[in-house]
Amino acid sequence: MSFFRYNLPFNRKEIVDFLDFFLEEIIWTDFPTEENLSIFENQLKVILSKIYTSSDFDFKVNSIINFVTDLRKEAEKLVVEYFRNDPACKSEIEIVLSYPGYYATIVHRFAHFLSVLELPILPRVIAEIAHSRTGIDIHPSAIIGQNFYIDHGTGIVIGETTVIGDYVKIYQGVTLGAFYVSKDLANIKRHPTIGNNVTIYAGATILGGTTEIGDNVIIGGNVWITKSIPSDARVYQNSKPIVIEPKEILDKNNYSI
Secondary structure: OOOOOOOOOOHHHHHHHHHHHHHHHOOOOOOOOHHHHHHHHHHHHHHHHHHOOOOOHHHHHHHHHHHHHHHHHHHHHHHHHHHHHHHOOOOOOHHHOHHHHHHHHHHHHHHHHHOOOOOOHHHHHHHHHHHHOOOOOOOOEEEEOOOOOOOOOOOOOOOOOOOOOOOOOOEEEOEOOOOOOOHHHHHHHHHHEOOOOOOOOOEEEEOOOOEEEOOOEEOOOEEEEOOEEEOOOOEEEOOOOOOOHHOOOOOOOOOOO
C-alpha cells in the first residue's frame, strides 16, 4: 500500500526550470530569440497538458503567450521604480539579480495571470517558488496595483483576497491577513484592501476582509490594525524606548527585559 495516494502531474524541479527559463530568457532579456520563445511555448504546453485538458486549451496557451509582452514592460518599469526608491541601489542590474521584492513581484504578476485564467495548481506552485527563494509569501490570487515596491521583504505575507492599489510601499514583516482561518470562509473576502500611495512599515499587521486602508496613509512599524483607516491618516504606536545610560547601571544583573 502506498502511503502517498496522489499521482503528481509534474515534479517541482520541472516548474523551477520552466520559471527560471521564462524569466531569464524571455522576460529579463532585451530581445528574446524566436528559438527561446518556441522553447517556452513548448514547455508551457507540456506542463499545461498535465493539469488542464479542456476544450479551450489553445486559448489559455495563446493568452499566456500574449501576456509575455505586458510582463516584459512591467518588469522594465518596475526596475525604474525600485531604482528611484532605494538610495542604496547602485545599478538597475543589481535590482534584477539580487532584489527579493522585485523578484517576488514579477513572479506574482505571472502567477496571478495564471490564476485569473483559472488554471489549477500551477499558479500556487510558482508563487511558492518565489516564497521559498525570497521569504515573501504572496498568494497568486491577490490583486496588486502598479508600481508596487517591497523593501527588504523577508517575512511579508499577502493573503488570497487582498487588494492593493497603486504606488504602495511595504517593508519587511508586514502581514495582510485574515482574522482567523476556517474552510467555510473559502469564498469570502478575508483579507484587507489597501488604497493608493500607502506606506506600511516593518512588522505591521492588517487583518480582515472588511478592513480598508484609505489613500495616502502611512502605517508605522509593529501596529496591529483590524478596523478601516481613512485616507491621509497616520497610524503609529504610542510608545517610547527606554534608554539606560551606562553610568546609571549600578548592577549589571539588576535589570529585566
